Amino acid sequence: MDTTSLWRATARGPCFGMLKGDEQCDVLVIGGGITGVTTALLLAEQGRKVVLLEADEIGSGTTGNSTGNLYMTTSQGLSSVASSWDDGVAREAMLARKSAVDFIEQRCRDLPGAAFTRCAMYRGARFATDQPSVEQEHQTLARLGAPVRMEEGWPGGLPPPSGRVMVLADQAQFQPQAYVTGLARLAAKAGASVHEHSRVLELDAKQRIATTSGGTVKAGEIVMATHSPKGVHIVHAEMPVHREYAVAFEVGAVDPGPGIFWWKGEEGLSIRILVHEGKRYLVAAGSEHKVGTHNAKAALMAVEAMANSHLSPGPLVHRWSAQNYRSHDGLPYIGRDHSGCFIATGFATDGLTWGTVAARGIAAELAGQKDAFIERCSPRRFTPMKGAKALVEENVTTLKTLVQGYLTGGQHEHLANLAPGDSAIVEADGETFAAYRAPDGELFAVSPVCTHMGCKVRWNSVETSWDCPCHGSRFRPDGTVIEGPAVAPLKRRTTELR
Ligand SMILES: Cc1cc2nc3c(=O)[nH]c(=O)nc-3n(C[C@H](O)[C@H](O)[C@H](O)COP(=O)(O)OP(=O)(O)OC[C@H]3O[C@@H](n4cnc5c(N)ncnc54)[C@H](O)[C@@H]3O)c2cc1C
Ligand code: FES
Structure with a gap:
């Protein structure tokens, strides 16, 4: 099924080349959605040497698949922020979001296609x-x-x-894909080195080195604008x-x-x-x-x-x-994580605005300016009482998923029964596989164990992908990562399975 969004179908991409060779920079931004592109633009305008690496195309993550609405409240309502925190924090959130929408309006003056x-x-x-x-x-x-x-x-x-x-x-409201591709052009014009089709396959957060299939980037600072941060972080729980x-x-x-x-x-x-x-x-x-x-x-x-x-x-x-x-207490997670890299996540369905708040906050912090609201959004905050019920329910679901994932042997199918276009968890040669037979008959068999933290993946029939119920990693039939916290692909099984 073609799942190209209206936004991606009606806005042409800027087409940036892959990373080839090794680069050094002040700040590496990983991810070319609204958060990453806005961050790269603001830092390039500060005169910093910036590299932006996007795994696929600019906007191809959530930004180009959203609904393009911009608002000072949130989808759960600022009433839920006020009840998790108080009216003062809800007002801070509202004003930060209002200011982000004004910022987008200002930037759109140079981008008529952003509508x-x-x-x-x-x-x-x-x-x-x-x-x-x-x-x-x-x-x-x-x-x-x-x-x-x-x-x-x-x-x-x-x-x-x-x-x-x-x-x-x-x-x-605006056209989110046209906006983000427009900003990427402006970032490149301001001096940022932008690369599409350059997935970070390894990240040494301590040494600040990112490796793609085409080269490496050594940076002074790293901003993980990947929607969900890569690797294992407390925020995933x-x-x-x-x-x-x-x-x-x-x-x-x-x-x-x-x-x-x-x-x-x-x-x-x-x-x-x-x-x-x-x-x-x-x-x-x-x-x-x-x-x-x-x-x-x-x-x-x-x-x-x-x-x-x-x-x-x-x-x-x-x-x-x-x-x-979605975060557990109504505010996003923005700031440095345990390794010192910046992360920006927990946006729920409000991240066109939260992503802009995050980018402005991170750029300001790197310029030495403190913002009290951004400090409140630190990913290192842990306030279980504020979202305790949701948090407990979520972790029970995750735990159940881990356990069920390994116990549902009854749903296993045999490879021979797998028709073109079908998928199943199958057993062959004493091993369990997540298998998909493409319409042309080619068989893809991968380990069903998510490389993030070991949950068992499930089939997504709309997007032909293996999706992990625990923290949202998604993989193509050949095991390569599409999105989520996983960095490594699902292990490909290339046995004599046919
Ligand atoms: C159906 C839907 C509708 C929504 N509608 C709205 C709305 O109307 N208004 C609103 O405010 N919010 C909305 N949202 C939320 C909003 O779209 C997101 O929160 C926001 O787009 C997130 O932006 P981002 O830049 O952080 O992430 P993304 O746009 O997902 O960008 C992250 C990028 O990182 C890249 N990446 C990931 N891993 C790597 C890697 N290893 N190496 C290099 N690059 C990598 C990805 O390819 C991706 O392009 C909606 C969400 C959904 C699901
Ligand atoms: S176990 Fe965390 S995303 Fe799969």
Whole structure:
């Protein structure tokens, strides 16, 4: 199935060459999403020698597969930050996010393709049981001084909410892929050495040396802007990982115009419009599912069916999905980790703005400026009481996954039964394999044991990948890493399996 997002399909990449040979720099930024590219640009503008290494293409991670909305609140609501912390911290978070959206607006003045538009954010409940959370978020935002009000409905024929709708004025939306590729061009123009198709295969954090298949980079400082930090970090134990599915249609009967529309609750939708070269597209993203523990095809089809039945769209043009990592207490993790490298993660589905907050905070810290909010977001904070319930539930799930992963022998299949396009955990020659037979008949057999911390991977039928339910590492059928904290590929089995 083609899973190219609307954003990636409608914005052309800048095409930077692979790293070839050895380079030295002041700061190495690993990852070419919004966090990495913004960091590289700001540091290059400070006059530092910067290298940016992107495993695939700029924006090809989560940034180019998001929904492109920018807002001062968060998807869980600032009410949840206020209840984990207090109103003072929730206000700090709101102001940091507002300032990041203003920063993006300013940068977009040089990037017309990024289609930055100021608009309102609407938050309504799908079912009456979800209405109290809408009311609560309204009360919190009003208390924090945000430009918020309640209205009886929302515009443009959207499905009716169960009660009053919260309207947060002066938020924004843009084309995230066009923005990030535009910033990468500006970073290169400011002197950064940017390389695509340059996956970091080994990272010596102590010596500050990163190795790719084409060369090495020796740096004074390293920023891991890889969405989830590579290797083993305490934050992985604190972050549930979810996939979300999105679809884009040509606009049909329902066209609400500019705005961020969140129809919250079980089987809710996030809805927005993109106008590209005179054509209007309707984007709908559905609720989240824990990585590796759901049927990907069913989840994608459910979003498609919901959009079809409630939004009367035109023809479907794109389907895609992406992953989010949520922190345990509503704030992201930004700052130096135990090895002294910078990490930036735990953004939930709010990371276009949090990633910008992180980049500005890291660039400021490297320029010797302290920011109290960024210090609060330190990855070395450990405040289990603030998200204790979620944290315990998450670790129980992980533990169960580890145990179940090794005990579910009953679902094993025989290789001979594996038809083209099928995948299974199979046993052959006394060993267990994660096997996939490509439509052309080629067989890929890899170890099912995740190279991060040893959980057992599960098949993702939409993206033809092996996904790890523990901390979200994902692997191609040949075992190579797609995303997540794993660095090493799944061990390839090249026995006489045919
Ligand atoms: C469906 C969905 C919709 C969303 N919508 C919104 C939204 O509307 N608004 C919002 O604010 N947030 C949204 N988010 C969240 C947001 O998209 C992310 O938090 C944000 O894009 C993260 O940016 P990033 O730069 O940190 O990570 P990414 O964009 O994932 O970039 C990380 C990059 O690192 C690269 N990388 C990884 N490993 C290596 C390696 N070893 N070597 C070199 N490079 C490597 C990857 O290839 C990738 O390009 C959404 C998330 C999802 C899942
Ligand atoms: S991602 Fe941590 S064990 Fe697989």
